Amino acid sequence: MSDEFGEAALKNILVFYEGKRSELIPILQEAQGIHGWLPGKTMQLIADFLHINEGEVHSVASFYNQFRLMPLGRKMVTVCRGTACHIRGAPQILEDIGQSLRLKEGETSPDLEYTLESVACIGCCALAPVVKVNHKIHGEMTRERAVTLFPKLSE
Numbered sequence: 001m002s003d004e005f006g007e008a009a010l011k012n013i014l015v016f017y018e019g020k021r022s023e024l025i026p027i028l029q030e031a032q033g034i035h036g037w038l039p040g041k042t043m044q045l046i047a048d049f050l051h052i053n054e055g056e057v058h059s060v061a062s063f064y065n066q067f068r069l070m071p072l073g074r075k076m077v078t079v080c081r082g083t084a085c086h087i088r089g090a091p092q093i094l095e096d097i098g099q100s101l102r103l104k105e106g107e108t109s110p111d112l113e114y115t116l117e118s119v120a121c122i123g124c125c126a127l128a129p130v131v132k133v134n135h136k137i138h139g140e141m142t143r144e145r146a147v148t149l150f151p152k153l154s155e
């Protein structure tokens with residue numbers, strides 16, 4: 001039988017918990033490690049385990065931005081919005097990339113190719129403004145160069 005949503009992996013996580021409502025956030029954190037996001041079926045099983053409403057699990061998961069309710073794209077596009085990057089044009093770069101990818105911040109493309117996000121600091125401020133695609137850092141970014149990172153979409 002198929003276990004595409006990771007029920008067996010989730011059960012392996014839940015054996016370490018007592019089923020108390022206060023365990024919801026740590027369980028969500030661990031459960032997210034199964035797929036990198038939280039499918040609805042996973043949240044339903046967590047709700048059953050904790051004897052709480054599934055809507056409560058969903059609202060906690062959607063309140064905290066550490067939790068992802070959608071799968072990630074194969075290419076994670078991260079635009080730094082830290083101070084050094086901000087003053088060197090990061091907001092415009094984020095907007096331009098969003099237009100190229102047809103995504104808003106936090107969204108994943110329907111083909112699961114791209115996820116666009118921003119972070120407070122990537123950690124290489126001397127290269128500001130910085131864009132990261134998966135693990136590759138693109139420093140001293142310009143609006144012109146930013147859209148060329150995604151050639152298929154900038155045509």
Ligand code: FES
Pocket residue numbers: 080081082083084085086120121122123124125126128129130
């Ligand atoms: S502020 Fe952008 S890398 Fe630090």
